[in-house]
Amino acid sequence: MAAIFPVSSQEKHEKTKPSTKSITLRISKFNPGKDHATTFLEFPVSYEKWTTVLDAILEVKNYHDHSIGVRYSCRQAMCGSCGMIINGKPKLACFTKISELDSDVVTVEPMNNFPLIRDLVVGFERMFSTHKRIKPYIIREDSEISSGAKEFLQTPEDVEKYIQFSGCIKCGLCNSACPTMAVDSTFIGPQGLAQAYRYIADNRDQGKDERLRIIDERHGIWGCHFAGSCSQVCPKGVDPAMGIQLLRGYLLGYRK
Amino acid sequence: MEKDRKEGIKGMANPGRYGIERVAYWLMRITGLGLLVYFIGHIYETSSLLDGKAAWNSMLELTQTTEGHIFLALVIGMCVFHTGNGIRLMIAEAGFGFGKARRPDYPYTPSSLNMKNKLCIYVSIGLAALAMMYGLGVMYDV
Numbered sequence: 242m243a244a245i246f247p248v249s250s251q252e253k254h255e256k257t258k259p260s261t262k263s264i265t266l267r268i269s270k271f272n273p274g275k276d277h278a279t280t281f282l283e284f285p286v287s288y289e290k291w292t293t294v295l296d297a298i299l300e301v302k303n304y305h306d307h308s309i310g311v312r313y314s315c316r317q318a319m320c321g322s323c324g325m326i327i328n329g330k331p332k333l334a335c336f337t338k339i340s341e342l343d344s345d346v347v348t349v350e351p352m353n354n355f356p357l358i359r360d361l362v363v364g365f366e367r368m369f370s371t372h373k374r375i376k377p378y379i380i381r382e383d384s385e386i387s388s389g390a391k392e393f394l395q396t397p398e399d400v401e402k403y404i405q406f407s408g409c410i411k412c413g414l415c416n417s418a419c420p421t422m423a424v425d426s427t428f429i430g431p432q433g434l435a436q437a438y439r440y441i442a443d444n445r446d447q448g449k450d451e452r453l454r455i456i457d458e459r460h461g462i463w464g465c466h467f468a469g470s471c472s473q474v475c476p477k478g479v480d481p482a483m484g485i486q487l488l489r490g491y492l493l494g495y496r497k
Numbered sequence: 498m499e500k501d502r503k504e505g506i507k508g509m510a511n512p513g514r515y516g517i518e519r520v521a522y523w524l525m526r527i528t529g530l531g532l533l534v535y536f537i538g539h540i541y542e543t544s545s546l547l548d549g550k551a552a553w554n555s556m557l558e559l560t561q562t563t564e565g566h567i568f569l570a571l572v573i574g575m576c577v578f579h580t581g582n583g584i585r586l587m588i589a590e591a592g593f594g595f596g597k598a599r600r601p602d603y604p605y606t607p608s609s610l611n612m613k614n615k616l617c618i619y620v621s622i623g624l625a626a627l628a629m630m631y632g633l634g635v636m637y638d639v
Binding site: 271273329330351352353354355356357363401402403404405406408418420421422423424426442466467468469470472473474475477478479480482483484486487488489490493495496 | 500501502503504505506508509514515516518519521522525586589590591592593595597598599600601602603605606607608609610614
């Protein structure tokens with residue numbers, strides 16, 4: 242029989258006492274309408290092993306500086322709103338624990354290769370318009386409503402071909418990490434190209450030729466040099482680099 | 498009012514943040530430019546033949562210095578890496594070597610950054626280093 246040991250009041254206190262660990266949170270501040278240069282504000286923030294970077298930013302926003310501009314929503318890596326550069330790499334702030342960064346200083350900056358709105362908030366208009374350009378929907382003449390079958394059946398194998406790429410939450414981290422996006426604003430980008438593959442690989446879709454015509458240009462699929470940084474930063478396992486190379490197979494005639 | 502946060506050449510060339518694939522990307526660009534410079538220099542060098550044997554010999558003497566040997570060793574290294582990594586990229590960009598697309602499970606490990614690709618990059622770097630050493634050995638009669 243297992244012995245039950247009463248928990249002493251000291252042990253109870255140790256379990257519930259707040260963390261003594263703390264980091265310096267450096268937040269990039271820049272308002273294009275007012276400021277001339279980016280400044281970094283520094284705040285000491287205590288953290289627990291489960292504290293995320295977003296928690297730390299919100300603590301600073303709530304108790305130290307209300308003016309900090311940050312966009313967030315779901316806090317569980319589903320909405321794709323809180324992408325930012327954390328200690329030099331694009332990450333979701335809600336999906337990055339401070340304890341995992343292994344650093345006494347955490348620097349947060351807005352994502353690269355996007356227009357800056359204010360502080361940590363960037364504009365997604367360009368990414369969304371590129372996303373729309375590749376026609377991110379099933380294209381076919383008949384529809385599930387008008388056809389006699391009422392639904393287009395797919396085998397699990399058919400779904401496996403594209404399901405990985407349908408996990409994209411449009412957070413923009415891949416575009417922020419892409420070296421081609423760093424120098425070419427007109428490049429479609431890993432987000433848009435991976436989505437083009439997602440629909441082309443879907444056997445319900447009949448818009449392959451239409452989409453391949455859109456991406457078959459210098460600022461389209463041929464702008465990718467397979468640096469793989471997009472896949473490395475993707476928080477949802479989408480692997481845009483793989484999608485882009487598989488997409489090239491259609492244009493080079495290896496894939497039908 | 499918005500300000501574009503485009504990283505520019507500095508961000509494109511920064512190889513340190515994203516692993517060996519980004520280093521390979523950066524080396525591919527640098528070696529490509531280096532080989533272009535060598536190609537132009539090579540045309541200039543061989544065009545000295547038109548001015549006779551003496552001009553050709555004096556041009557060849559330029560490569561018989563320590564700086565010349567280092568430059569040629571770098572050309573050998575650039576050539577070998579660019580070829581090795583180029584073959585890897587041609588195969589990968591045709592869509593081969595990743596396996597099949599599949600439902601991802603956490604923690605996500607991208608198939609495009611698999612060990613086969615990493616190994617090819619390391620082999621290309623290793624071969625380039627070996628070729629440079631061999632070239633230097635020949636040039637210095639070791």
